[in-house]
Amino acid sequence: MYLSKLEIQGFKSFAEKTVLEFNRELTAIVGPNGSGKSNVADSVRWVLGEQSLKLLRGKKSEDVIFAGSKRKSRLGYAEVSLYLNNQDGRAPIDYREIVITRRIYRSGESEYLINKNKVRLTDIQLLLAKSNFGQKTYSIIGQGMIDSILTSSAQERKEFFDEATGVRQYQIKRDQALNKLEHSQENLAQSHGVLNEIAPRLRSLTRQVKKLERKEEISKALNQLQTQYYSRLLHDLNKEESKLNQQQKNLESEKNKLEVVITEGQKKIENLQVQDTEAGAFQKLQDEYSNLSRQKNQLLQELTLVKGKLDLELVKLGKTNLVWAQKKKEEIVNQKSIIRNRIAENNSLIEKIKKQLDHKTQEQQKILAEYQNLQDQLLKAQKSLSGNDQFSLVKIQSHLTSLYQKQQEFLEFLGKVKDASQLNKLKIWAEEISKEIKWLLNKLESRGGNESEDLIKIQEKLNWFLTSKDSLVNEIQELKIKLEIGKQKNQQLLEQGEKLGEEEKKIELELGPMGDQGSNNQDLHQQKEKLETGVKKLDDELKDLQKGLEDFSKDQEHEKKQLFTMQRSMRDLQVELNGLNNDHNEVKIALAKIETRKEDLEKEIAAEMSRDFNPLEEKIEINLGETFAEIGRLKNNLAVIGGIDEEVVKEYNEVKERHDFLNEQITDLESAIISCHNIIEELDEKIKIQFEEAFEKINKQFGNYFKILFNGGAAKLLLQKREIKEQLEEALVSNGQESEEEPQNIKEKGGAARGRKYEIVIEIQASPPGKRLKSLNMLSGGEKALTSIALICAIIANNPSPFVILDEVDAALDEANSERFVKIVDELSDSTQFICITHNRMTMHHAAILYGITMSNDGVSKLLSINLQEAEKVAE
Numbered sequence: 002m003y004l005s006k007l008e009i010q011g012f013k014s015f016a017e018k019t020v021l022e023f024n025r026e027l028t029a030i031v032g033p034n035g036s037g038k039s040n041v042a043d044s045v046r047w048v049l050g051e052q053s054l055k056l057l058r059g060k061k062s063e064d065v066i067f068a069g070s071k072r073k074s075r076l077g078y079a080e081v082s083l084y085l086n087n088q089d090g091r092a093p094i095d096y097r098e099i100v101i102t103r104r105i106y107r108s109g110e111s112e113y114l115i116n117k118n119k120v121r122l123t124d125i126q127l128l129l130a131k132s133n134f135g136q137k138t139y140s141i142i143g144q145g146m147i148d149s150i151l152t153s154s155a156q157e158r159k160e161f162f163d164e165a166t167g168v169r170q171y172q173i174k175r176d177q178a179l180n181k182l183e184h185s186q187e188n189l190a191q192s193h194g195v196l197n198e199i200a201p202r203l204r205s206l207t208r209q210v211k212k213l214e215r216k217e218e219i220s221k222a223l224n225q226l227q228t229q230y231y232s233r234l235l236h237d238l239n240k241e242e243s244k245l246n247q248q249q250k251n252l253e254s255e256k257n258k259l260e261v262v263i264t265e266g267q268k269k270i271e272n273l274q275v276q277d278t279e280a281g282a283f284q285k286l287q288d289e290y291s292n293l294s295r296q297k298n299q300l301l302q303e304l305t306l307v308k309g310k311l312d313l314e315l316v317k318l319g320k321t322n323l324v325w326a327q328k329k330k331e332e333i334v335n336q337k338s339i340i341r342n343r344i345a346e347n348n349s350l351i352e353k354i355k356k357q358l359d360h361k362t363q364e365q366q367k368i369l370a371e372y373q374n375l376q377d378q379l380l381k382a383q384k385s386l387s388g389n390d391q392f393s394l395v396k397i398q399s400h401l402t403s404l405y406q407k408q409q410e411f412l413e414f415l416g417k418v419k420d421a422s423q424l425n426k427l428k429i430w431a432e433e434i435s436k437e438i439k440w441l442l443n444k445l446e447s448r449g450g451n452e453s454e455d456l457i458k459i460q461e462k463l464n465w466f467l468t469s470k471d472s473l474v475n476e477i478q479e480l481k482i483k484l485e486i487g488k489q490k491n492q493q494l495l496e497q498g499e500k501l502g503e504e505e506k507k508i509e510l511e512l513g514p515m516g517d518q519g520s521n522n523q524d525l526h527q528q529k530e531k532l533e534t535g536v537k538k539l540d541d542e543l544k545d546l547q548k549g550l551e552d553f554s555k556d557q558e559h560e561k562k563q564l565f566t567m568q569r570s571m572r573d574l575q576v577e578l579n580g581l582n583n584d585h586n587e588v589k590i591a592l593a594k595i596e597t598r599k600e601d602l603e604k605e606i607a608a609e610m611s612r613d614f615n616p617l618e619e620k621i622e623i624n625l626g627e628t629f630a631e632i633g634r635l636k637n638n639l640a641v642i643g644g645i646d647e648e649v650v651k652e653y654n655e656v657k658e659r660h661d662f663l664n665e666q667i668t669d670l671e672s673a674i675i676s677c678h679n680i681i682e683e684l685d686e687k688i689k690i691q692f693e694e695a696f697e698k699i700n701k702q703f704g705n706y707f708k709i710l711f712n713g714g715a716a717k718l719l720l721q722k723r724e725i726k727e728q729l730e731e732a733l734v735s736n737g738q739e740s741e742e743e744p745q746n747i748k749e750k751g752g753a754a755r756g757r758k759y760e761i762v763i764e765i766q767a768s769p770p771g772k773r774l775k776s777l778n779m780l781s782g783g784e785k786a787l788t789s790i791a792l793i794c795a796i797i798a799n800n801p802s803p804f805v806i807l808d809e810v811d812a813a814l815d816e817a818n819s820e821r822f823v824k825i826v827d828e829l830s831d832s833t834q835f836i837c838i839t840h841n842r843m844t845m846h847h848a849a850i851l852y853g854i855t856m857s858n859d860g861v862s863k864l865l866s867i868n869l870q871e872a873e874k875v876a877e
Contacts, residue, residue, distance in 0.1 A: 300535045
């Protein structure tokens with residue numbers, strides 16, 4: 002590895018871009034004083050990161066930028082690029098050529114680059130240290146540094162030997178570890194402080210968040226219960242509604258069917274009414290009977306009015322006999338009213354009995370028809386039985402069963418018969434049926450024994466039928482007797498009424514005409530008699546019509562029977578239809594109630610659960626009462642918890658996140674502190690071992706080169722070290738702050754808590770031939786220079802630097818010593834590149850490349866170069 006090229010632009014006197022190219026052989030840079038030769042060494046020192054303005058021979062950072070002259074204005078920046086050939090891979094970086102660039106602006110901004118990539122100064126220092134480049138010591142030795150090596154302080158001499166022994170790279174890492182340790186401890190203290198500040202708030206927020214979480218759990222459970230509860234209610238309502246809807250459909254279907262039946266029945270009734278030709282005559286008789294009844298009522302009203310007028314006229318007479326007559330008349334009127342009421346009651350009773358008899362008459366016609374049917378069946382059965390084997394035993398038994406059923410119906414109809422003559426006929430027919438049944442029983446007995454038991458039972462029921470028939474005849478006879486008694490009572494009451502009427506007439510005749518009003522009273526009496534006669538006449542006509550209607554009903558009953566039956570059936574169907582309509586209305590009402598309940602339930606759900614309600618599809622088997630009670634309990638729990646600001650969760654998350662981050666940071670910092678202590682101890686150990694080993698080698702080489710340069714004599718290095726027993730932590734804590742943990746605790750975690758600091762004292766002893774000196778100050782200037790050169794050569798021999806720049810190091814040497822110096826440089830050139838800024842002819846004579854530096858009138862350094870080896874070839 003060696004310096005292959007140096008580019009300078011705007012640095013100090015090099016205003017224009019200047020390029021110096023080098024090879025591994027000795028290069029000499031010459032020129033008059035003040036031409037800018039040393040600025041070349043300064044540019045190398047500066048590009049490699051030198052921060053000391055004293056070494057750069059300036060007072061402020063912008064002093065390195067070309068300041069301008071009378072003929073050339075100043076520049077705004079300075080830039081130096083140093084090219085290192087890394088073909089041997091000495092530098093731990095994956096580049097064959099390393100270009101280190103430093104740039105500074107007058108604004109104070111600066112930047113470092115490695116191969117045009119911005120880097121930190123530390124990166125450059127570490128790279129150079131790993132390449133064994135002693136930036137501050139032996140790699141660049143400027144004017145005055147020869148004497149300073151011998152006269153430097155213990156600390157300065159220690160830094161010199163750190164680079165010389167190659168431990169600088171470890172010291173850089175150690176310094177980085179120390180800085181990291183210091184920052185980690187500061188951050189640890191700050192983190193603990195912040196953590197202690199937020200801990201109370203976090204505890205408070207944690208309690209609130211737990212309450213909120215409890216509230217959310219209760220709310221979730223409440224929501225789940227409410228969902229189940231309301232879903233069950235809705236499910237029950239929907240189920241009931243579905244059931245009612247189905248019931249409604251069924252009712253509507255039944256209604257439609259029934260309405261069709263009623264419509265068809267009405268059509269049949271209308272057809273029967275049209276076909277009944279005599280129905281109109283019967284209706285006329287009924288209409289005539291109604292008209293006569295209305296006329297009778299009108300006459301009765303007029304009669305009452307006339308009687309009232311007559312009574313008023315009698316009152317106006319004011320005579321005693323009139324008063325007596327009036328009282329008598331009132332008594333008669335009252336008695337007549339009582340008689341009329343009794344007559345009306347008897348008439349009502351008679352009408353009731355007549356209706357019962359009429360009803361039984363109608364039923365009688367039906368019984369006669371049914372009996373005729375039974376008689377026909379008996380005839381068929383007789384014919385069948387007479388054919389011997391034409392009927393089987395099973396058919397005879399079936400026929401007997403049918404006769405028995407008809408016999409039962411016959412019994413029922415028999416109870417409704419009112420005519421004794423008809424009853425006797427029915428009795429005869431019943432006896433005939435009984436004979437036929439006996440004949441069939443005998444027939445059955447002749448065909449089988451077991452079947453006769455059933456026929457015996459039928460015979461017993463037939464006997465019961467005959468007994469019931471006699472009882473029914475007695476009931477009908479009693480009804481007739483009651484009817485006759487009612488008629489007799491009516492006749493007696495009518496006779497009493499006639500007698501009272503005659504007595505009333507006598508009273509009116511006895512009163513006679515009185516005064517001027519007599520004629521009027523007579524007219525009223527005549528009018529009254531006329532009206533009474535009309536009423537009596539209408540009563541007779543009504544009786545005749547009533548009799549005619551009864552006779553007509555008897556004659557036309559059979560024709561009207563079918564119509565009556567159908568009308569009754571239609572009425573029954575209509576009643577059934579009305580019942581269906583009522584049921585249908587009740588279902589509608591029930592559906593409306595369910596709809597109302599559903600609306601109320603939806604409102605309740607909206608109020609209780611807002612938009613969080615999603616009804617369950619399947620029915621949940623729960624106890625509604627217990628669920629409702631549990632919902633109330635959960636609501637009470639929520640009320641006890643009360644309202645909690647939801648922003649608390651956000652704040653809790655932020656504080657908790659910060660708290661966790663600080664805990665993690667504290668853990669990381671504690672680990673980092675332990676790691677730093679371990680690294681520092683390891684580096685201290687490496688530094689100690691390498692320093693001691695390298696120091697011994699340098700000391701040996703120093704003695705050898707001293708003898709070469711002085712042709713004898715002796716020189717050696719003495720190393721004295723003193724351990725400073727103090728805690729490493731106390732040395733690393735800044736501003737009086739202490740670590741959060743005790744050093745002993747850190748030691749237990751990391752295995753080491755204390756670093757060792759040494760105060761190194763290096764003494765140089767040199768005795769030229771024939772002299773025994775106790776102090777270096779007793780050496781002459783040339784002797785000091787040779788001693789320093791011997792030490793530098795010893796360091797280079799032990800720890801070769803990629804290149805070394807010597808700035809007028811040989812200025813104090815005479816010709817003989819210069820010869821020895823150049824000889825040593827030639828020996829060391831095998832491992833180190835040398836660039837000498839010199840006025841020494843011997844040095845220039847041994848150089849392969851010679852650069853000349855001059856300065857023009859504009860104050861700008863100019864570069865002249867010559868390759869001496871090529872020049873010699875040309876000269877030859």
